[in-house]
Amino acid sequence: MNGERKTALLSTVAGLAAAWIAFDLLVFAYGESPRRLLALVFEGTWGSPYGAGQVLFKATPLLFTGVAVDLAMRAGLFNIGAEGQLAIGSLAAGIVGAMVPPWMPAPLAIVVVLGAAALAGGAWALVPAILRARFRAHEVISTIMMNRIAEATVGLVLGLGFALKGTVRTLDIAPAAHLPRLERFFPALRGSAVSVSLAFAVALALFVGWSYRRTRFGREVSLVGMNPVACAAERIAVRSRVAQAMILSGALAGLASSATVLGYKGYFEQGLGAGAGFGGLAVALIGRGSGVGLVLAALLFGTLQQGGLAINAYVPMELMDVIQGVVIMAVALADARVRDAIARSAKGAFG
């Protein structure tokens, strides 16, 4: 455990250092002052209650998709399809949310709408899950294809009469299905779009993290990811656990709509939440299998996104996407270095 902690610390330092270096180099190459822009990033994010609220707002869907991708990764799957699962889940949330009858009390309405989002996201993950379990199709390819099909499906369904006339958005969801913004409880956050969905996301991350150790399903999923052959020998239903993990991952990705459809816009429109699926990959790769780690990683990438907006007038905010990739790479490289060093020292001791 101690060794694991040390590795995590080292990787975090490597990731942050790489992010900083990449930021400086790119900003400098663009002809701006890195120091001044870094100050702007800070001012626009953690430097004010509003900025902090916006970071939390950006981090919320990332945390949902991060937990989702992490779940699949536990079972040994790369769910690159969170993007599409989120889109279809959000579409379902928008459509069902608009159909909620007026007599329905708020808690029930929220459960129904989010249930629909989770079902739709899970259903979208069903295809890669079956392809993987039955036909051994690599999920990286199938989930990417499902993302593309999701994009077209959203347009198709909206075009079938679920959109407000002349727009690419659904009708407004019922007031009962709205999740309140946190500014209602913390007036300092005024104007920022962070909602109760954040608390939901954090609770989910901690609960899912707990369940890998304390529930049969969770333990089996993570064991299957570590060693499917041994699990098969122990009569764990490997293929169905892997498929279930993928479907559940899709359902969790669909829940990210709570931050966007229920907590922010109050309707679904084409492209709402786009990018959060790929961001979830980054969160899962950095958060690496602990609830707290996922929360911190979501905060990091939320900060990058919001920071990108803060400096967009001086440097293209796409800079932050590059940094996101750099962070993933730096952490992976640091991990690989440590793993090799451990392997070498073990060889020295036993060979």
Add this chain to the structure above:
Amino acid sequence: MSLARTILSVTMLAQTVRMAVPYACAALGGVWSERSGVVNIALEGTLLVSGLAAIVLQVATGSATVGAVAAIATGGLFALAHGLIVARERVDAIVSGIALNLVAAGGTRFVLRALYDSSSNSPAVAGFGVRLGAGASPEVALLVRTLADPLTLLTIVLAGATAFALYRTPFGLRARASGEDPQAAASAGVPVVKVRVLAVAIGGMVCGVGGAALAFDQHQFQSGMSGGRGFIALAAVILSGWRPLRAVLACTVFAALDALQIVLQDQSRLPREVIEMFPYAATLASLVVIGLTRGAGRPPAGLGKHTESA
């Protein structure tokens, strides 16, 4: 016009060839990488960065040839990074691919805004601008122009060259040996890491030709213009059993579906979105076929494996 006549039309043939070039180059790049044992989902990002390089250099110098060379070099360097990170540093190939694809997607938009003040597209360029077939009907002219395009011809040469190099040269043998059983290859004196890094980089250069073709075909760079082609090409590689010529053949089938989409869009009563799904749904279907038939062959046995650490 009936569906059969549409499918057999000259337009359809021309569009198929046109769409096949980027797929084929990406797939050949994938064959190079994966036959040497390195999984490569960074093909998508390779298409993007090389496509942008082609446009930037043609805008700067006015020469399509310089643009194409820049695309090849950029594709090679980008893949070189993937090769070093995966083969030498032993980072998981999927993780490296995800990170590189993010860098490519963000980086190309960054450069677009930095150079041309637009995050969606570059200024227009002429590409190679082949001007043959002027007297013929528009369909025939398109076919002639496509077939005579230097990048189409280069792709055909590269398909043959890849097959020849992999099966008939010492380096190809070493690459395949590294991909089949890295430990045994290392014991026989093959510098596995070096061979893999080189093979992945060569694959990136070939993929770079596809990036240039994609961008020149649209006469500009558009952000995200690879549109999943790198992944579809990877499916074609698997479908082909990791064999270069069959991979190109599989790419031609995917390209025909793309072409069908273009040809049908004008005259079909199906909603546009349904037609747009064709290539992606076909890729999913091909994954089922691979599963049912165990594919046309097995993957290289050493795919994703390393030599024992020294």
